[in-house]
Amino acid sequence: MTGVDEVRRIETDAAPTRFARGWHCLGLAKDFRNGTPHQVKAFGQELVVFAGADGKINVLDGFCRHMGGNLAQGTVKGNEIACPFHDWRWGGDGRCKSIPYARRVPLRARTGSWPTLEQDNLLFVWNDPQGNPPPVDVTIPIIEGATRxxxxxxxxxxxxxxxxxxxxxxxxxxxxxxxxxxxxxxxxxxxxxxxxxxxxxxxxxxxxxxxxxxxxxxxxxxxxxxxxxxxxxxxxxxxxxxxxxxxxxxxxxxxxxxxxxxxxxxxxxxxxxxxxxxxxxxxxxxxxxxxxxxxxxxxxxxxxxxxxxxxxxxxxxxxxxxxxxxxxxxxxxxxxxxxxxxxxxxxxxxxxxxxxxxxxxxxxxxxxxxxxxxxx
Structure with missing residues (x-):
């Protein structure tokens, strides 16, 4: 069959394995500010979300770079998340801040840290497959009534x-x-x-x-x-x-x-x-x-x-x-x-x-x- 009599066929490519660049809302900020770590599955991996003693909400890769402990099962200590396996302390910037039993922290003790934005009582995380920080002109508009x-x-x-x-x-x-x-x-x-x-x-x-x-x-x-x-x-x-x-x-x-x-x-x-x-x-x-x-x-x-x-x-x-x-x-x-x-x-x-x-x-x-x- 040809022309107008030709059967229209559905074309389907596989869904992209890449995840969109931009700000993504994880939910209400207050739900993450309860003193405990939260496990979030996003962008094809595990993340841990926690608020430190200073009130800032942080998002890190979910597994400790030491021996793979699940940080979401750890404990918030001060402004850091402590791994439940060996108590390595990770800051919101992705750097290991201390290891209680060790003389010094290895220079390469870094994990993935995700840029965050708290606005209108909502928590956002930035994703970019290229690893770039959010440009200053890429913003989420403020919702006037959200805090009034x-x-x-x-x-x-x-x-x-x-x-x-x-x-x-x-x-x-x-x-x-x-x-x-x-x-x-x-x-x-x-x-x-x-x-x-x-x-x-x-x-x-x-x-x-x-x-x-x-x-x-x-x-x-x-x-x-x-x-x-x-x-x-x-x-x-x-x-x-x-x-x-x-x-x-x-x-x-x-x-x-x-x-x-x-x-x-x-x-x-x-x-x-x-x-x-x-x-x-x-x-x-x-x-x-x-x-x-x-x-x-x-x-x-x-x-x-x-x-x-x-x-x-x-x-x-x-x-x-x-x-x-x-x-x-x-x-x-x-x-x-x-x-x-x-x-x-x-x-x-x-x-x-x-x-x-x-x-x-x-x-x-x-x-x-x-x-x-x-x-x-």
């Missing part, structure tokens, strides 16, 4: 995804149609902008009345839609300025969607939300929990898809599917050496989907479903 008293604390969720590369979740930023079929809402406006290390999704949406009730919350009326400005800053950390519109008021929130790779085919997905303590909200903390639980349902729907889908490098697209190939070109910049990043990967690109046809079809489907339910 007029916003709630983070409501935070963590789940491990097995059998999928983290590219699957990044693809979502251009995938308009899945919001209707998977998440029971549909976008009335959808646009993407890629530039440098930032990929943005601009979206306005409404819920599907046939799939889930448009619930009210204490102190506010029926929800009528939402506005979202969601940007990946680097390969794995997305900040979403998310506003829920109710009949008589808005609820302002910030949603974080982030991940770090465990291996080439598994990753840790994390997400969290904070809500502004507006005067019309009777219980802002309760609102944040309800919103977080609702968002958790959405991510669980994604996970069910990822676990059963094929990896596909040549997706067959229609006009309303969004700039999947352009997004993947943007994403590639984090998987090549810095000197191999091309202008095609980083130059500004904008794409707005015409939502007229999708919304006509989706509205008709929703109304038909509601009518069928009413007559049954």
């Amino acid at each position: 008293d007029d916003w709630t604390d983070w409501v935070w969720y963590t789940t491990v995804i097995e059998g999928a590369h983290c590219r699957e979740i990044v693809d979502n930023i251009v995938d308009m149609a899945h919001f209707f079929y998977v998440h029971y809402s549909f976008p009335t406006y959808f646009k993407n902008i890629f530039e440098g290390p930032v990929a943005t999704q601009l979206q306005k949406g409404v819920g599907r009345e046939d799939a889930r009730p448009q619930a009210t919350q204490s102190g506010v009326a029926k929800m009528v839609g939402n506005t979202s400005v969601a940007s990946y800053h680097g390969p794995s950390f997305m900040i979403d300025d998310l506003t829920y519109h109710y009949e008589d008021a808005d609820v302002e929130s910030v949603l974080i969607n982030c991940h770090y790779p465990i291996s080439e085919n598994s990753f840790v997905l994390q997400y969290g939300i904070i809500v502004q303590k507006a005067a019309h909200l009777d219980d802002p903390e309760g609102m944040a929990r309800k919103m977080g639980d609702f968002i958790r349902i959405g991510f669980e729907q994604d996970v069910a898809i990822w676990k059963n889908k094929a990896r596909i490098d040549n997706p067959l697209l229609c006009e309303e599917d969004g700039p999947v190939y352009q997004l993947r070109r943007w994403y590639e910049q984090f998987y090549v050496d810095v000197e191999d990043v091309t202008a095609e990967m980083t130059e500004r690109f904008e794409f707005e989907i015409d939502t007229t046809r999708p919304n006509e079809a989706w509205r008709a489907e929703v109304e038909a479903n509601i009518a069928a339910r009413a007559s049954s």
Whole structure:
């Protein structure tokens, strides 16, 4: 068969064994500041995360360079992590600071130390396969409400995804149609902008009345839609300025969607939300929990898809599917050496989907479903 009759075949390369260059969020900083070491599996290896007496959180390679002891099973002593095997003391800079039974520390007593960033009550670690430190112009924007008293604390969720590369979740930023079929809402406006290390999704949406009730919350009326400005800053950390519109008021929130790779085919997905303590909200903390639980349902729907889908490098697209190939070109910049990043990967690109046809079809489907339910 040739031409239009030729069967489209799925092309699939193996998932990259290299891990993306950039800042990756490991979670809430307070969870690592409890005086004990924490074992983290990331970037294809074992890491140990610990906070010293000075409060600084450190990330080191997970195994002692002396005889291979697991540092995560050791003890925090002062500003150092002590190996459980022979008590070698490792500082956050990767240098062995002391060996209690030895006259001197060997000059080559060094282990891997990972650059960290603590910001907005979150802990980040820098990964670069070339071993370079983070450039000063590669940053994570400060989230204004994260440390302010007029916003709630983070409501935070963590789940491990097995059998999928983290590219699957990044693809979502251009995938308009899945919001209707998977998440029971549909976008009335959808646009993407890629530039440098930032990929943005601009979206306005409404819920599907046939799939889930448009619930009210204490102190506010029926929800009528939402506005979202969601940007990946680097390969794995997305900040979403998310506003829920109710009949008589808005609820302002910030949603974080982030991940770090465990291996080439598994990753840790994390997400969290904070809500502004507006005067019309009777219980802002309760609102944040309800919103977080609702968002958790959405991510669980994604996970069910990822676990059963094929990896596909040549997706067959229609006009309303969004700039999947352009997004993947943007994403590639984090998987090549810095000197191999091309202008095609980083130059500004904008794409707005015409939502007229999708919304006509989706509205008709929703109304038909509601009518069928009413007559049954």
